[in-house]
Structure formats: structure tokens, C-alpha cells
Amino acid sequence: MLNLFCPDLYIKDIYELDLNLIKQKSIKGILIDLDNTLLPWDSKCIEDKMINWTKQCLNEGLSLCIISNNKYDRIKYCSELLEIPAVFGSLKPFKAAFKKGMDILGTQPEQTAVVGDQIFTDIFGAKRMGLYAILVKPLSDREFYWTRVMRILERRLLKILESKKLI
Numbered sequence: 585m586l587n588l589f590c591p592d593l594y595i596k597d598i599y600e601l602d603l604n605l606i607k608q609k610s611i612k613g614i615l616i617d618l619d620n621t622l623l624p625w626d627s628k629c630i631e632d633k634m635i636n637w638t639k640q641c642l643n644e645g646l647s648l649c650i651i652s653n654n655k656y657d658r659i660k661y662c663s664e665l666l667e668i669p670a671v672f673g674s675l676k677p678f679k680a681a682f683k684k685g686m687d688i689l690g691t692q693p694e695q696t697a698v699v700g701d702q703i704f705t706d707i708f709g710a711k712r713m714g715l716y717a718i719l720v721k722p723l724s725d726r727e728f729y730w731t732r733v734m735r736i737l738e739r740r741l742l743k744i745l746e747s748k749k750l751i
């Protein structure tokens with residue numbers, strides 16, 4: 585059961601992601617969370633560093649797709665600016681969201697990674713679908729009220745995972 589909440593990889597941020605390692609694992613596509621993973625929560629400021637990172641992924645032959653529980657307008661804005669497709673109308677951690685994402689990427693579960701900052705949506709959703717789950721630290725501590733509540737549980741879970749040397 586704990587396995588479903590345990591990321592396969594835990595890193596500081598997307599820039600720490602070793603693209604060679606990802607390719608060695610035969611991963612061809614990445615479903616990437618928006619808020620506090622790609623951008624600070626509710627920020628629309630897209631830095632050159634991020635654009636370069638997405639270009640690097642594409643140059644390495646990796647497809648990207650945004651998967652976010654935020655509002656349609658925000659997802660659409662970021663998707664267009666970054667020129668990355670996005671999943672609309674489905675919420676994580678429901679399977680439909682990840683299935684739609686894999687349809688967009690054109691990947692099978694074993695070829696797909698998920699990167700996100702929340703265990704109960706990004707990681708749980710990825711693990712129950714058999715996807716490679718990558719947890720990053722949130723970019724900012726500003727977030728939805730409900731997310732802040734969930735962070736209390738998340739911190740406890742991270743401590744358990746750390747004590748069992750699972751991360």
C-alpha cells in the first residue's frame with residue numbers, strides 16, 4: 585500500500601532531472617504538473633531557463649504534456665506559451681487524466697513518467713497506473729487552501745518513507 589505513495593525518484597526540481605537516466609529507462613514521454621512543479625503556484629512568469637529545459641527534453645526525443653488540476657484558462661495559457669500540449673477536463677489522481685495524457689504523448693505506461701510536487705495527486709495517480717513517478721519539492725509555499733491541508737499529511741508520509749529508506 586505504501587508503494588502507491590512512494591515516488592521512484594525524489595529530486596529538488598525539474599532541472600535536477602537526469603534526462604539520460606530517463607532515456608535509459610526507455611521513457612519516451614513525461615506528464616508534467618504545472619503548479620509548483622513547472623511554475624510557482626498561480627505565477628504566469630515563464631523563465632528562459634524553463635523554455636530551454638522543455639526544448640532540451642524535446643531535443644532528447646522526449647514528449648511533454650501538462651497535467652494539472654488548475655483552471656482551464658490557466659492551463660491553456662501556459663500550454664500555449666510553452667508550446668506543450670495539456671490534458672483538459674480531467675482531474676488527478678483519477679485514471680482518466682493520466683490515460684488522456686498518455687494518448688496525447690502516444691506512450692504506453694512503461695514509457696511514461698510523471699513529474700509533480702504532490703504525493704496524493706501526482707505520485708499516487710502515477711503509481712496506480714504503473715507509471716514512473718518523480719516527486720519534486722514545491723517551488724513555492726503559496727498554494728490552494730486544500731493543498732496546504734494535504735501538505736500536513738504529506739510531510740508525515742515523507743517522514744515514514746524516509747525512515748523506511750524508501751526515498
Ligand SMILES: [Mg+2]
Nearest residue numbers: 617619620701
Ligand atoms: Mg503541483
